[in-house]
Amino acid sequence: MSDPVLELDRLSLSFGGLRALSELDLGVGEREIVSLIGPNGAGKSTVFNVITGVYEPSSGDVRFAGRSIAGLAPHRVARLGIGRTFQSLRLFLNMSVIENVMAATYGNTKAMPWESVLRLPRARREEREVRALAEDVLSFFGQRLAGYRWEQPAYSLSYANRRRLEIARALATSPRLLLLDEPAAGMNPAETHEVTELISRLRDERGVSILVIEHDMHVVDSCSNRVVALDHGVKIAEGGFDRVAAHPAVVEAYLGKDPGALSDGG
Amino acid sequence: MSLDSPPPAGPRVGSDEWVARQAHRREYLPSWLGSLERASERAGWWPKLAAAAAAAAVLPLFGLGQFQLQVGIDALVIALLAVGLNIVVGWAGLLDLGYVAFFGCGAYGYALVSSGQIGANGIHLPSYLSIPLVMAAVAGLGLLVGWPSRRLIGDYLAIITLFFGEAFVEFTNNVAPSVLGGPNGIVGVDAIRLFGYTFTTNKSYYYLLVIVLVVTMGVLRLLDTSRTGRAWRAVREDPLAAASMTIPVNRVKLMAFAFGAAVAALAGTLFAAQQISVFPTDFDTPILILVYAGLILGGAGSIAGACTGALVVMVVYDGLLRSPTESGYLFYGLILLTLLAKLRPWRRLALVLAATVALGYAIHAIAAAVSDSAVAGGPHSAGLIAGALRDWVVVPASATVAGNWGFVALVCLLVALVQVSSQWRTILLPPTLYLASFVWETRLAAEPAITRQLMIGAILIVMMNARPQGLFGSRRVEALT
Structure with missing residues (x-):
């Protein structure tokens, strides 16, 4: 090894x-x-x-x-x-599916609050990248977490899909x-x-x-x-x-x- | 291996349980409500904000009097506070009971740097300097309060912040009276002066507050849809999971505290300038309760909800409930609406209403026959209500004592009402309704100061039963672990 x-x-x-x-x-x-x-x-x-x-x-x-x-x-x-999932699911249940994934990129992005408010170039670029990354990791699960589910709240997902979303969220931390x-x-x-x-x-x-x-x-x-x-x-x-x-x-x-x-x- | 069966075909795209349930829910709404909801969903957030701002801008053109304008100003200040509190409570999920102290700090801070209070000539900073300065200072104070409490959650945080809120009132009352003025507060606060315009009239403050509120809501909306907003909500949902997903939980919580404090300070500066004075009692617990009532009524977590809820609570509390007549309409209207919404089938509703009316006339007739003094006092409401109720509700000459006993009996009946079976409830409802009207006409309508607090409480109870998530809040689920 x-x-x-x-x-x-x-x-x-x-x-x-x-x-x-x-x-x-x-x-x-x-x-x-x-x-x-x-x-x-x-x-x-x-x-x-x-x-x-x-x-x-x-x-x-x-x-x-x-x-x-x-x-x-x-x-x-x-x-x-190091990304992880939890045995007893710990999703952000009242956030949308795609927001669950996007939230996990917080530590790898840098835009300060005022940059986000003013939609300055760095904030806009990061937001685009984060969105693309989220769509990418969700697409990894094919039909299971398909596009029409992205804007639904996480609590609306079935148990198996919640487990998949946990993995997707962990993947988003790169x-x-x-x-x-x-x-x-x-x-x-x-x-x-x-x-x-x-x-x-x-x-x-x-x-x-x-x-x-x-x-x-x-x-x-x-x-x-x-x-x-x-x-x-x-x-x-x-x-x-x-x-x-x-x-x-x-x-x-x-x-x-x-x-x-x-x-x-x- | 038996497990080698092929995985099932994926679900059909575009249809699943959640989508179906949303559609189902809409179908069961009355058609106009359903189409209203659809239209409002299509309109999007920003056009709705613009429409609300336009409505607020044309409102004074209908000739509001000074009293109505003052109610509007107070409501806008509380709405600004609720929108700021929403950051801390609705998004970051931190139960902050000392929030009004930040409001007070903003007001006192502005008053100190814009009056003759300090030094021989006083300090008179221009507004474009003093307002950002005070906001930044109070945001720093928010960090300072948040720092020791950042690891506390739930009840513990609530107690610590409640202590901070109470300490602020004590502090301003007792410390350095030559500077803070003690119970006499600070008077002679400068008006706000921006872009060469001095805000002196109530109407100008009304418009200033509308603009500030709309801009604040817009800024917070942009923040909500950014990484910061997502981090706040993630921390609210599950701090451990948030930390495992690269979110520095403590720092994010402190940020929420600081942003909330800054918005409160902004509200404070405008409040101090409009009042031309600040007093410790302006920042006591009743204000906190009003802000929370607005936030809960509107739906914590939603900017539009926090704003609307606070406006509704303040207009009802400050505007309508001061006069016995208008609060009477509200009281009877609420009762009728609740009955209409909750009593099914229609036959039962008709039965209860008819029984209540009959019961009233019967009691009135008997009371009048027994003794003249039993019906000597007229109903306290005026106008239409008084005319309708004159021969129905019994108001004795010594209304106070009878009203007090009636109040006790009413509470007992209400408690009994929620305990008994549905059949008994139908039987108990007419006497309860009659007793409620009796207590209102003898006692409650006569003392609006106390009654309006009871009414706000009652409205909140009714709302929380009918729509627990608030007017604009979305349904929340809790993790079952």
């Missing part, structure tokens, strides 16, 4: 006496898709929150493109090129690394299939590296280059899907000790 885009170095996080993450090492290479799996409460979303600056690590380091970003404020992390938190949660089999293809397309057509949390093993299997399994904030396995899925520690984390007894009984 050449220079990793993202590198977690012996990352630990404690809330009082609770150790949420301990000594976690993890890397995501250029144009690599890494899946983060583990049972509920394993600390997967916490990893995302530490990377994006919502929590400050107790010890260890987060490096993005060779630079330490541990302790930076969330909006700075986002500006450096990320090098995309953190997707359960992009297929709550989707039906056909939509799940679509998400799988989408994740691969994001890498191939947009050139982003992806760290994805996912519970659906079909998705994990078919799109990830590498899989990392967490349990109780500790990395318990890493490697290709087949190896990790068969790893005794992973099986134990999901099913408990001696799964053989279970299958014998059933």
Whole structure:
């Protein structure tokens, strides 16, 4: 693996006496898709929150493109090129679909309020570019977020479309690394299939590296280059899907000790 | 793998649930309302602003008296405040209860640099200097107040800012009386002088305020549709998501505070110049409540809504509700409108109205038969209403005591009314209506100062039930997490 885009170095996080993450090492290479799996409460979303600056690590380091970003404020992390989606959707529900996407370009534009009010050249140019970027990332989803939906409020979208809009919004921050938190949660089999293809397309057509949390093993299997399994904030396995899925520690984390007894009984 | 079924064909372009629902909603409006809404949507924002400005400009040509002009000026000042408050509350979603203090700071700031208050000869800055100066200073003060409270949300921010608002009144009342004048305020404030024209008459201030309000609304509209406006609304919707989308949440909040404060200061300078004086009581909580009432009535988040709401509230509060006759029309009109809108089917409505009328005449007849003094006092309303109600509503000679008891009974009946089943409600409605009229004629119409506050409250309650998002607000949904 050449220079990793993202590198977690012996990352630990404690809330009082609770150790949420301990000594976690993890890397995501250029144009690599890494899946983060583990049972509920394993600390997967916490990893995302530490990377994006919502929590400050107790010890260890987060490096993005060779630079330490541990302790930076969330909006700075986002500006450096890390986009994210949320497990429990956090769209700007009362704004229009296209405004949701356009709002995410705030940190990458510079026009001051008076320039916007007077519609000075820089403000006008940025507004054109932002609009074009928004239309571009929304078109990435084809018919799903088609043009006639752009001016509708985000709350009018279906659940699956809200998940797509979250990804579109994250794309509008022009990320090098995309953190997707359960992009297929709550989707039906056909939509799940679509998400799988989408994740691969994001890498191939947009050139982003992806760290994805996912519970659906079909998705994990078919799109990830590498899989990392967490349990109780500790990395318990890493490697290709087949190896990790068969790893005794992973099986134990999901099913408990001696799964053989279970299958014998059933 | 079973998951390899092809993805479903995409939805048909141009039709989905939301579009269908909007169309459905329109169909259920009365046809003239529906076509009015469509026409208003087609017209766009700027032509509507121009039309409203033109309407405001020709209004004084119909021969407004000094009283009406003063009501108009007060309404425009409050509208300017509501439009500014909309930045903080409607867009950035920060519950700022100290907003009127910025208004006061603007007024006092202008008064200090445009009167004989400071020094032997006083300071008399020209208006083109003093107004921007005061706006910038108060915007800086907004940053200063926002700085420690930028991490606070919801209730905590509300308490801190409320404290700031109260502190301002105490401060101006008690600190440095030789400069701020204490309760006596500052008098002899210079008139505004711009482009060689001195604004002295009420009519000139009316036009100045219309221009300032329209320009402010235009500027804010341009801001709303820019990256700044989007950032404000994103922060209101979800601060964590906004931060993850490159938006510096704290800085954006501070900006909202500063812009809101600057607009309030602008309103303050015009207010001080028009009044020729400033007093601490001009910037107390009642003004805050009026501004909020306007903003909520019009629909927080909408510039047009904030402006219209404030104008409606102020014209009703200051203009109509001062005279018993006009407030009487408003009172009975509101009751009738509510009944017409809410009582279905028509048979039930007719039944309730007929029962109310019959009940009134019966009670009046019985009361007159029992004792002459029971109907000795006439209804307090004058004109048409008095004529219509003379033999219907009972007004005893000692109206005050009876009215007080009636008021208590009315409150009890109203509480009962919202608790009981629909059948009982039909039965209880006629006595409630009669009692309401009784309380109005004996007590409320006699004391407009208190009644108009009750009426504004009642109008807000009715409005919030009929249209929770306000006149021009769009429906809001909350995230369910």
